[in-house]
Amino acid sequence: MDAELFPRDRAEIAPGAVHVPDWLDAGAQRRLLDACRAWARPPAGLRTVRTPGGGTMTARQVCLGWHWYPYAYARTVVDGDGTPVKPFPDWLGELGRRAVADALGEGAATAPYDIALINFYGGDARMGMHRDSDERSDAPVVSLSLGDTCVFRFGNTATRTRPYTDVELRSGDLFVFGGASRLAYHGVPRVHPGSAPPGLGLTGRLNVTLRVSGLDAN
Template sequence: MSEPLFPARPVEIAPGAVHVPGWLDPDAQRVLVERCRGWAVGPAGMRRHRMPRGGVMSVSMASLGLHWAPYRYAATLPDGTPVTPFPPDLGALARSGVETAYGAPLPDGTPDYDVALVNFYDADARMGMHRDADEQADVPVVSLSLGDTCVFRFGNTETRTRPYTDVELRSGDLFVFGGPSRRAYHGVPRTRPGTGPEGIGLPAGRLNITIRASGLG
């Protein structure tokens, strides 16, 4: 048996930042991996964004709901290509994740989740320390991990440097950050190739789905 006898409990990494190991079971992971394959094809599909200083991100991204490019959202891609619509059930999954992490549902009147980024990390991909600050709604970000394990670095709201905490995110893990940690810097300094589980349809690499409420209407 590879499944734990008792599900792991939520672990608070910082105020408002909660890690829930093994939240998604293998069947749920397999379904999400297959959906990510569809989202990666299009209509917008996966792409590596060029940063304002000229560098190209090592992580490939697909946008759902609104197109994200550093550092703004838009209704379409620059060439007018429509963005893949945001799936309502992904919003419901995010709300369920928040309730699991915080022990209570989001309050009535909270803006709906309406955008997501699907990020693919190959063995060499990294994500520098950054803040999710392009949304106008102050709603917790919900992050789902699939495939290879990564080191997730969760920092503070003031600087990209210490203090920060390194957390291992494995396939099926949930990470929620809101409240005082909503604008905290975070990144992925490395992944651990070959650590993903068998049977979910992702033989190599890491997929990360981050679900957000844009507040842009």
Template sequence: MDGELFPRERTEIAPGAVHVPDWLGPGRQRELLDACRDWARPPAGLRTVRTPGGGTMTARQVCLGLHWYPYGYARTAVDGDGAPVKPMPDWLAELGREAVVAAYGHPGADAGGHLDTDLAADPAAYAYDIALINFYDGDSRMGMHRDAEEKSGAPVVSLSLGDTCVFRFGNTASRGRPYQDVRLRSGDLFVFGGPARLAYHGVPKVLPGTAPPGLGLTGRLNVTLRVGGLGGAPD
């Protein structure tokens, strides 16, 4: 952001978890927002996610590549209108690979720049094939959870658009402490892989009215890119 007294810098939040502020410039943010609006339209559009216990998530969601539902993947919007899920665009998969390089410095390296031979030896580990797009209004939250339905250990890529949020990044053992709260602004990138891949994380708060005025978005969009490693789409 222009006029920062103390410019925000790339920060390793935990081993394998990296925050890259302002990674998407205004133009790329607008392009991604326009695409999200197209994806949100039916069929297989934006829907409210219902949990097995009968509750509902306050953030609404649309999926690409494969449809996530608590707690698995399908080729159709099984908890929505039942339509086939929209495809994962090649350009979005490439954006995921670019994000890993931006965070780690090399697509086969961890946050410390050390080569991860398991990932580097498997190019398919970075074939991003799933996107979850979550829309938060001012009252939306996301409880602490892990992204554990994938079989790939490839890093999770998270892109923020619109209102700033408090992103809580925790540990791999429990939903409780220790954790760190990070403010994610529009255009920020957050990547977590390696020892942090299965860390609990959530969004306890969205800060309404903090989106860039020129973006044209009220609320927050989070675009999360994952590698399924599922060996073909499940039923």
């Protein structure tokens, strides 16, 4: 009820970690969703990620620019169909640049973004606490949400346990973390099925995460 009565404000969750509600309007959400659907098609499409210990992630994933697999990057889908990773589009990099500027200020500009990890969450999907530490860059991570609302748990840099803060991320929300929070543990303990905007046409949740690899492009 309170969320309907009062607007959600921009909030600094930790030093360098900022939540900007409703950053993508309805039209921008639909355009990004259309792009995600195209990227999810094979080859190099949506896949189930398997961990070295033999487990599987409940959120499925597709990558752009560089292919992430636990715990490294490659130019081909080495843990899937073996095809070249889909290219990272310039317009998505510009979206990342604007996101960082809006969340952290113009002075937080970074090297160009060149990785997108797109995770699809069904109603029962989760993401355990982890750090985004496979890049060779300390540029801020940009996270965009589409579809169902989730609980995003943002923690600290030392441990997967408390202290942490639970943030409700809705469709269109932006979350950026860099600086002192760049290597903070974070995860998704819960998704709220059926909470996506009715006009979006998405069942489930998509998270588009943009990163700077710091890797040699050749």
